[in-house]
Amino acid sequence: MKNWLKPVGAVLIAGVLVAGGSLISGGLDSAQSVYADNEVQRNVINVTGSGEILIKPDIAYISVGVETQADTAKEAQSQNAAKMAKVNALLKDTWKLDAKDMKTGQFSVQPNYTYSEKEGQKVKGYSAYHTLSITYRDLEKVGQLLDELTKAGANRIDNVRFSTENLDQYQEQVIQKAMANADMKAAAIAKAAKRQVGVVLSVTQGGGNDYAPYMNMSFAVAEKASMDQATSIEPGEITVKTTLSVMYEMK
Template sequence: MLTVRSKKWLIAGVAAMALTTALYAPNLPSFGPQKVLAAEAGSVQNVITVTGQGEMTIAPDVAYVSLGIRTEADTAKDAQAANAAAYEKLRAVLFDTYKLAAKDVQTSGFRVQPEYTYTERDPKIKGYSATQMLQVTYRDLANLGTFLDAASAAGANQIEGVRFSTEKGQEYELQVIEKAMNNAKAKADAIAKYAGKEVKAIVAVNQGGGVAIPSQFSNIAMESKAMAMDAAGSPTSISTGELKVTTNVTVQYQF
């Protein structure tokens, strides 16, 4: 015969078993709902997957010019002082003559180092050099050669190169994506037509690698003497060339 205490334990055990069953019931095999889901999944068929390419050629609208001043003297202090004086002349051309914004002129390097003369024995210090390099953002590309000549005449005797690019990246990005999607749609239509079908809707899209906004480097390593000759005669001629913006998309269509 069950005591009152035993009855209480029995009731608690039954309640615990009922709760456990309720918690784990969703994980038990069930054939009704799963068959419905399987049927729905099986209804998605006739999918075409294509890759569309988008490409356009643009003219660069900005140049990043690496230029600087190198000075020499017997001491490091004098080399640095000479460099500072030369930079003031260049600064006047950049900001007063060409009206460049402060944000478009950035010091990219500054160094003072000994210069050596080499003999049969140990090298000897013959003096010191100071070099300050700038990166200049310049947008009037039609007059880029004239600008370089003016910078050279003002004391810039180190011009290491020009990188052409664009500041309209977002605008070109949307255009080239549209071209890629149109290319993908044309491919899907051709495949569906061959199969006797018709493209209905886009199932999924993946843009591979984003949009490549290019830059083109022109290795214009100009010596001060050569640039001085150009500055005295005809302006330096610079060819900007063209840039190619590309992207690709992978699109799935239902038909």
């Protein structure tokens, strides 16, 4: 969290001078802090300004996986590993993805259970599950990539998230918008109170986020993609936003 503070010593000193009589009779420290705080609170405006911009995404984060079921854990793991090897080969050899843009998201081998009143809970086969988190930058080919992945053996496309790789470059724009919004609110409040807005005393920046659309594909949709139906993916736009909590002097 970022803070910019303007010293308010002048306001505090003024409070001390006005309260001079109380300082002597009630004690220096207590009278100064109480009166100064009250004085500051009566002469400030606190507002929250918000700013946001819409931008085109330049990167996609894709979660893709292979899930296999077999009678034994060893069979499930072995078959799943063979399928995953084909997926990795496609990404590295055909699509030329760098190793840094591929990482394991989840890996598990676990039993499947059935239940009946007669036999109770029993193990019925095993499931192996392995996912990859992929970073991909050619957004026009995301749909084609998903189609090729399903043909290579991927039967889980958990989500596709679009974002921007360099979010910081947009921060100045949203901060300026948020500050302008805060100025407008403070001016309206001061006008309603028949006062004027003074200098900024402090600014605190809230969190900035990019809200990226998701595209979810179930296993059934992935199967359709493997049947020569091209998958069309539209990245759309994403929102970059921030908030500023601003304290103004009120004259």
